[in-house]
Amino acid sequence: MTPVDALTLHDDEHGEDSYKVRLLLAFLQVPHRRPPMDVYPGEAHRSAAFLALNPLGACPVIVGEGFILRDAHAILQYLAAEHDPAGLWSPRAPPLAMARVAMWLGFAAELTIAVSAARRHDMLLERGIDVAVARIQAHRLLRVLDEHLWFAEQEERAWLCPQEHPTIADIACFAPAVLCEEGDISRLTYPAIRRWLDRFKRLPDFTAMAGVFGA
């Protein structure tokens, strides 16, 4: 078992990527430390101390016994492999099951970039963001996600990948999809996404964040 202080999460309370990691830590009940980090307005992610952990200056980062790991999706893969021996959250076989999760992680990365830009524009008044382009891109992706989830329902599947259990791909897509309206990206025309968000929120050990409500 991991001692309580073995894993440290450095995260941004409001960021989509950080939320993904907090979700999986809660689902897997992994003990960890989470020192307060003042990303906004304190810009703690640009401090010398944080840049020593991640020269990209981006959250989240986890620090464990003898390693530092950045990139939300890499951290999800690590946590699932280390703390979910049954491979429910991140299947290790068959090859196609692995590849499908990787495919949706790639999709989630694109969705996160678009949603994050729109949210930072609207909520943090960050300058230099082409918010119209970000919203168009988010809608292009959400339309694909909604159709995929609609057909999943028709096949009596609840999640992005064919497994009965949700995977880290659901976590990675959930965070930007549930937060997108804070960037004025409406889910009005995505009813299947809205139902999937409800199913996800009802998972045991689901954890919320500011702006995310229970189902």
Place this chain on the structure above:
Amino acid sequence: MAAPEGRALRGAGVRALAADRWFTVMRSEELVPRHVAQTALLGQEIALWRDDGGGVNAFENRCPHRGVRLSIGQNTGLELRCRYHGWRFARGDGRCTHIPADPSRPPPAVLRATVYQAAVQQGFIWVALSPLDRPPPSWGAGAPWLTLRSTPVDAGVERVRAVLEAAAQAIAHDAYTFTSEVEQARLTLMLQPMCEAGTVIHAALTPPPLLADRLAVLRQYAARLARLRDAAEAP
């Protein structure tokens, strides 16, 4: 819709045209228990929810207290609970049943959510913004049909109509209902005008395909409707 500017749907203009008729707003099986769906009709946002008795409720998507969207609220089975201050509105008449900040007395009877008429007919949920004394229409004399995936389009209803008539050789039965003969089957298309720049195409196929072909047929028509959508959205 992908109308980024402003939260309000502009549609007062379209609304005057057709407030006194039934519109399809969703496939009935998609309104799952303990969920609150969000839709819009003629510029009016609607929170749709199914109560535990199976009844379908269509409330104006606005809490009468502080105006928060009820579609982010909670479906408790008998009531819709607003996310903001926990006011609860009963299924059926939308009457406010509980105000957490004032639990000592029942809420005044005048407090209620605005309720629209809703009905289930031929696998679809229908909503009318004005009270009507007739049931929703029954197309194809109520013959069994397969409800297809509804297709949202970022275009106004006139544009969608024009594309249906030109590209799909669809026959208009009224301003919002079209049929098209396809491979020994009849495709019925019903338009839901959401707002000035948004329409949903609801669709059903008569007769329904064999069960074994169902998924393939659903995919085939989803692709076909996506092409119509793309044509309607093209500049």
